[in-house]
Amino acid sequence: MPELSFTVVDIAPEPYAAAPTLLARLRVEETTGTRVHALALRAQVRIEPQRRRYDDTEEQALLDLFGNRARYAQTLKPFSWLHAATVAQGFTGSTEFDLTLPCTYDFEVSGTTYLHALRDGEVPLLFLFSGTVFTRGTTGFSVSPVPWDAEAPFRLPVSVWRGLMDQHFPHSEWVRLQRDTVDAMANYRHRRGLTSWDAVVATLLAEAMDPAGERP
Numbered sequence: 001m002p003e004l005s006f007t008v009v010d011i012a013p014e015p016y017a018a019a020p021t022l023l024a025r026l027r028v029e030e031t032t033g034t035r036v037h038a039l040a041l042r043a044q045v046r047i048e049p050q051r052r053r054y055d056d057t058e059e060q061a062l063l064d065l066f067g068n069r070a071r072y073a074q075t076l077k078p079f080s081w082l083h084a085a086t087v088a089q090g091f092t093g094s095t096e097f098d099l100t101l102p103c104t105y106d107f108e109v110s111g112t113t114y115l116h117a118l119r120d121g122e123v124p125l126l127f128l129f130s131g132t133v134f135t136r137g138t139t140g141f142s143v144s145p146v147p148w149d150a151e152a153p154f155r156l157p158v159s160v161w162r163g164l165m166d167q168h169f170p171h172s173e174w175v176r177l178q179r180d181t182v183d184a185m186a187n188y189r190h191r192r193g194l195t196s197w198d199a200v201v202a203t204l205l206a207e208a209m210d211p212a213g214e215r216p
Helices: 056-061 069-075 110-117 158-168 179-192 197-209
Strands: 004-013 021-030 036-047 079-091 094-102 122-137 140-145 151-157
Touching: 004 122, 004 151, 004 158, 021 036, 021 079, 021 158, 036 094, 056 110, 079 094, 079 110, 079 122, 122 158, 151 158, 179 197
Parallel strands: none
Antiparallel strands: 004 021, 021 094, 036 079, 036 122, 122 140, 122 151
16 A cells, blocks of 8 residues: 655745635655555645734734634634645656645635734644545556545745735735625715725725714
């Protein structure tokens, strides 16, 4: 039976993708000398928030996820961020290949909220691997699972994530709203003669902070 070990060599933005995408460069080693004909690989990428420190600004931005600092011992738990899959070509000994990681800027996703809150430093990640190994022996092909304990840590620089989002959404961020809310905001925008959605939100916030101000 083949024995595999995995390493995440690097993670970098895919420069030509239409949507935010990271490429994880993986290295896999087979230590018994068995010829691997193909590797169908799946990966769950987890964020391990307990493996880094947070300053006061980050703590405030993470209140919705983890509560205040006094609760961190109970709330800072690993959580799933991404799922990905690929097929690696045959090899003997070791090989490297890319794993595509499609990302989102949807703030309803816990991973996006977490990453957006970080100012600098690194994001502690853990890749959990599964899948199928196809090997070629003297009597034909054999199939075996990727070991259940196959995993690899990686510390992703926050600057890589921020650079990816700046590449696709320069000077912008996205907030998902219900359709009725968008319709009401559109009506408000037209009635007030506002030229952008930024102006709508800024005007509503100003009125909320000044209840005595003039209302339409």
